[in-house]
Amino acid sequence: MTDKKLSDLTDEDLILDFQLNNTIKAYELLVQRYKNPLINYVYRFLGDYEACVDIVQETMIKVYRNKDSYKSIAKFSTWIYTIAGNLARTEYQRRKRRNVFSINSIREDDETFDIPDESMRPDVITDSGIKNEIIQKALLKVSAAYREMVILRDIQELSYEEIAEVTGISVGTVKSRINRGRAQLQKMLKGIYKE
Amino acid sequence: MKAPDDDELRFKSVIDILKHTSKIDAPTRFESDLMRRINTLNYKTEKVRWWFKIITPTWIVPSIAAISLIIAFFILNLNTRESDNPFFAVPKLRETVNSLSFPHLHSLSATKLGYTAASLSQSFVTKKEGLNFLQIRLSESEQNRINKLKTQISGYLKENLSRNK
Numbered sequence: 001m002t003d004k005k006l007s008d009l010t011d012e013d014l015i016l017d018f019q020l021n022n023t024i025k026a027y028e029l030l031v032q033r034y035k036n037p038l039i040n041y042v043y044r045f046l047g048d049y050e051a052c053v054d055i056v057q058e059t060m061i062k063v064y065r066n067k068d069s070y071k072s073i074a075k076f077s078t079w080i081y082t083i084a085g086n087l088a089r090t091e092y093q094r095r096k097r098r099n100v101f102s103i104n105s106i107r108e109d110d111e112t113f114d115i116p117d118e119s120m121r122p123d124v125i126t127d128s129g130i131k132n133e134i135i136q137k138a139l140l141k142v143s144a145a146y147r148e149m150v151i152l153r154d155i156q157e158l159s160y161e162e163i164a165e166v167t168g169i170s171v172g173t174v175k176s177r178i179n180r181g182r183a184q185l186q187k188m189l190k191g192i193y194k195e
Numbered sequence: 196m197k198a199p200d201d202d203e204l205r206f207k208s209v210i211d212i213l214k215h216t217s218k219i220d221a222p223t224r225f226e227s228d229l230m231r232r233i234n235t236l237n238y239k240t241e242k243v244r245w246w247f248k249i250i251t252p253t254w255i256v257p258s259i260a261a262i263s264l265i266i267a268f269f270i271l272n273l274n275t276r277e278s279d280n281p282f283f284a285v286p287k288l289r290e291t292v293n294s295l296s297f298p299h300l301h302s303l304s305a306t307k308l309g310y311t312a313a314s315l316s317q318s319f320v321t322k323k324e325g326l327n328f329l330q331i332r333l334s335e336s337e338q339n340r341i342n343k344l345k346t347q348i349s350g351y352l353k354e355n356l357s358r359n360k
Contacts, residue, residue, distance in 0.1 A: 035221040154213035182206040
């Protein structure tokens with residue numbers, strides 16, 4: 001199979017090719033397709049770039065080593081997001097135990113806090129870099145369980161069903177968690193957007 | 196494109212912000228680092244397999260375990276005190292009991308006293324009441340000789356005592 005033809009294949013076809021023929025090129029194409037979406041997902045969840053790169057690499061290694069455990073009944077994207085999500089959650093728990101997060105204590109309840117930062121004022125917010133930083137800080141303040149859902153839905157643009165599959169919870173719970181997360185964010189980011 | 200639901204309309208502004216956040220890219224060396232890590236892993240697993248194939252065939256591990264178990268059993272057994280089985284134990288003879296309790300009497304051997312092996316074997320009678328003891332039946336002349344010897348010994352002892360005084 002030529003390179004051009006490989007690049008035309010779907011993710012599922014590529015992983016199948018990698019499973020059956022051990023085509024490294026197919027694997028490399030999958031890495032190329034998913035490295036940035038996964039980096040985005042894990043970075044938005046953890047807020048640490050180095051750790052996030054490490055987790056995404058670990059995810060790719062798991063795909064490489066456990067390629068045979070993928071069953072074609074599932075979408076490849078859900079499978080790889082599940083692996084990355086599990087690794088990210090484990091890292092998050094580890095960090096929580098060690099109290100590495102210094103931004104604030106992350107709570108599972110609905111309590112949220114406004115960022116007491118002057119840069120939050122709309123007249124001050126001009127630079128997109130600062131804006132992104134504020135959004136990231138606000139995201140990290142959202143409860144971890146809601147944050148993951150919001151990232152998957154509103155940044156990664158996965159469907160509710162896909163998110164339910166990735167996280168292993170029901171669609172109803174996914175929807176309610178997303179809305180709770182969005183509500184928390186809305187409170188924190190009200191200075192950023194014009195209502 | 197799917198129409199937004201009520202919740203999506205309610206949080207439209209937040210959703211818009213999140214959708215337009217800048218995308219984070221993987222580092223440029225991401226793929227090269229990944230392939231290096233994969234190759235290192237492959238090398239490690241291959242090395243282990245090679246060792247296992249050459250040095251440790253499947254039967255070696257259980258056989259080593261069995262041998263070490265046997266050795267351990269013997270070592271432990273040497274250290275433990277064997278308890279005598281009363282059914283197999285040889286009963287102690289009066290002679291041995293006497294020799295252990297009164298070692299000075301043991302020095303007086305049977306030959307010194309004038310017994311022959313034949314006379315001893317004939318006079319060894321075991322009775323039902325005392326299976327653990329040997330009884331010696333002596334003839335009259337033998338008893339006389341013993342009495343003589345006794346008087347001789349007591350005489351020697353008395354002499355020794357008077358000399359020491």
